[in-house]
Amino acid sequence: MTLYAVTFYVLAAIVVLSTLLAIIQRQVIHAVVYLIVSFFATGLLFYLLGAPFLAALEVIIYAGAIMVLFLFIVMTVRAESGEDKGEIYQWLPAVILGIISLFVGGVLIFEIPGSKTGLSTGMATPSAFGQFLFKNYWFPVEIASFLLLIGLVGALYLGRRESRKGSEDRR
Amino acid sequence: MIVPYGNVLLLAIILFLLGAVCSISRRNLLMILIGVEIMLNAAGLAFVAASLKWRLLDGQAFVLFIFAVAASEVAVGLALIVYSQRRTGSLNADQYNQMKG
Amino acid sequence: MKTILFFLLFFPFVGGFILAVIGRYLPRRVAEWIACASVLGSLLMASLAFGAAGEKRYLLTLFDWIRVGDLSASMTVYYDHLAAIMALMVTFVSSLIHLYSVSFMRDDRDYVRYFCYMNLFVFSMLVITLADNLVFLYLGWEGVGFCSYILIGFWYSDVANATAGRKAFVLTRIGDVAFGIAIALFFLILDQLSIFSINSKAASLSAGTATLLALLLFWGAVGKSAQLPLIVWLPDAMAGPTPVSALIHAATMVTAGAYLLMRLFPVIALSSNAMVIIAAVAAFTGLFAALAALGQKDIKRILAYSTISQVSYMFLGIGAGDVTGGMYHLLSHAFFKALLFLGAGCVIQALHEEHDIFKMGNLRQRLPAVFWLYLVGSVSLAAIPPFGGFFSKDRILLSTFGHPEPIYKFLALIAEIGAVITVLYTFRMFFVAFLERPSLQEDFRKKDLKIPKFMVWINAPLAILAIFAASLNFPEVFGGKSWLAHYLASIPGGIPLSPASAPLERSMEIGSGLLNIAVLIAAYFLYRPEARFLGRPTPVVFRQRLEELLSSGFYLDRLYQVALVKPYQAMARILWLKVDEGVVDDQFDATANIFRFFSSGLQLWTTGRLSTYLKMLLLGFTAIVSALALGWYYLR
Known part of the structure; x- marks a missing residue:
């Protein structure tokens, strides 16, 4: 077992554990904090798997931007969360189906030829990645930027304060 | 030599299913959205591992697009949640059953 | 470049x-x-x-x-x-x-x-x-x-x-x-x-x-x-x-x-066959549209039929293998026809959207500038020498006449008749609309005719070009330079397949020029304001029929209506009432009922609850992954 493998298993354990803890939290705010840990560890995994640029992005976008957005919303939206108190039947079907899928998926994964060969280390430097991206995927990048713009506009539109007339109509 | 390729994929599928279970069993709209984020993240992990295995940068490029999709999805999704909370005062997904056939 | x-x-x-x-x-x-x-x-x-x-x-x-x-x-x-x-x-x-x-x-x-x-x-x-x-x-x-x-x-x-x-x-x-x-x-x-x-x-x-x-x-x-x-x-x-x-x-x-x-x-x-077809269609279109123009009352419709007829001369030029002639006519036609249309636009706007030439009249005094511009356009359209339209149209007629195939002689004759009628309808329009007509009501004549000066004078460049279009390609037999012909000589078909001899060219141009002038004079006597039949209240039945025939463009619209549109509508009606409603719709109704029956059972499943749907989603996912695994296992 190499040092790399040890790092991987430690990180994988952190990721799985923190995600598991996140999804069973009753308070959304706790879940978000656990998830930040999970995403940090995933970012380190990305680094280990030779994607330093994506590791940075993972920390900045997922752990930074997205989760902070969630925190903001949790703080702005004061409403009953709608959770029932610890009912097992609520979890049961999902967990059973999940375990079946996991079993079948695991079997499938290890049937793939070459899945048991080890990954050798490698590193895509950010500049190489950037060169590659803009040489081969410049058009999808443009489309992605457009998608972000549309997301921005859509969020603005949905989040705008409604006119007084509209709110009167509803009541 | 880090670990076998299959182990990374297994980690990815575990993460994915955790996200799926979260989306399904929670009633809170915010938690459903969080589950979706976890699933997207798991897909990204699988892509990065595949990119390393075949020494092709395309996998990493796709992760970038997943990030873009996740970011815009979260922006619109959260805006929708705020909007619907304003309308109904609840975050319970099962309160939105106006589409009942 | x-x-x-x-x-x-x-x-x-x-x-x-x-x-x-x-x-x-x-x-x-x-x-x-x-x-x-x-x-x-x-x-x-x-x-x-x-x-x-x-x-x-x-x-x-x-x-x-x-x-x-x-x-x-x-x-x-x-x-x-x-x-x-x-x-x-x-x-x-x-x-x-x-x-x-x-x-x-x-x-x-x-x-x-x-x-x-x-x-x-x-x-x-x-x-x-x-x-x-x-x-x-x-x-x-x-x-x-x-x-x-x-x-x-x-x-x-x-x-x-x-x-x-x-x-x-x-x-x-x-x-x-x-x-x-x-x-x-x-x-x-x-x-x-x-x-x-x-x-x-x-x-x-x-x-x-x-x-x-x-x-x-x-x-x-x-x-x-x-x-x-x-x-x-x-x-x-x-x-x-x-x-x-x-x-x-x-x-x-x-x-x-x-x-x-x-x-x-x-x-x-x-393809010489295609050329003959092009030339023949063009010649007949020219005659046809010129006759139809003779029967119109609306000033713009006259010009429209005249456009059809003039464009057909371009096609005749192509059919006779003379691209230069066609292009020359295209150019001079663009100038004089734009001039005529813009002049007509001035007249129509000045008379408050009046299109009928028989309700116009006396425009010479009331819109003198437009009168002159329109005159330039008309003489050019009517191919009166030495204006632009004359040389371009005559070049086409000449190359048609000079074509070795005998059928072209006949087509040239038809085109020449069309050209004569062109003079007639042009000056019918011009004399009726612009000269004094005592029979018009007094109040109409005194109406205020105000249009912007700019709208009139912007036509001047067109008028100048219409006058001098002749110099673009003044034939060499009259001591000209034939600039356009030389310029276009390099393009395919620029040099006519069968150039006419100089004496033929000279005699033909002089002949048709004189003919056009003679017809112009005849048109004056036919359509001058004092001409008797203009004000005649009840035309003879034959004349009425003829006018109807011409003004409707030889009933071509009605022919299409009867021969093509009506049968199509009838067929569509049968298909709609009998086939569609009777056969197809009933089938669909029966199918729909079956689905309605089944769906009433499925309806219970649609709870409208998001969590139910998501559970179904995961169930489907699990099923698909399991099926994949099974398939993999057996195929291996």
């Missing part, structure tokens, strides 16, 4: 684009300036290109557009002498008409829409003019068709206008289909879509293929140029604003069909 041609094409496009996007927010003056400036810029570029090109020809690729396998449709321009002249004419006429439109549309609130479409039209027309790739050309071809449709129906609140637009669109589409087929055939047979390569490879075509291609191209041109049997849309197209009629339905778009045949002349020239 590439830059010049690029700007030549894209000035009007950019103008139209700006107007389309932000035109509504601009002040009126600014929008008008953008529209005019973009076309004027194009004119400047066309002149620069004309000067810079000299004797050279250019084949330039502006953009790659579509590239699939062997098929490449790039935005390529082929700038030869033909395109140079045509581009100059198009930009010049459209610049004047844009300026004129500023005055003409001064009271219309939809000016942005108008100028936007006009600019787009100029762009599409320039694409037709310059394009080398046939697919690129087709883009312009459909572009002008679209702009024509939308501008005919410009005042869409009146149903008749919208219908006229639709009619034009559908009828030109009949031709466009043939053109599309021709493009596909060119690609199949020659593996080429470039006009330049097609022309250089044309000799390898077999006679039968060449005839087929030539006839398909001609059919496409017939639709666009309103020749027989697709002429009926053009008179109705006069529903649009008058400057639109002048630009699209007189000077440029309707001549695009003839221009297309000139561009691809090497293909046409391969």
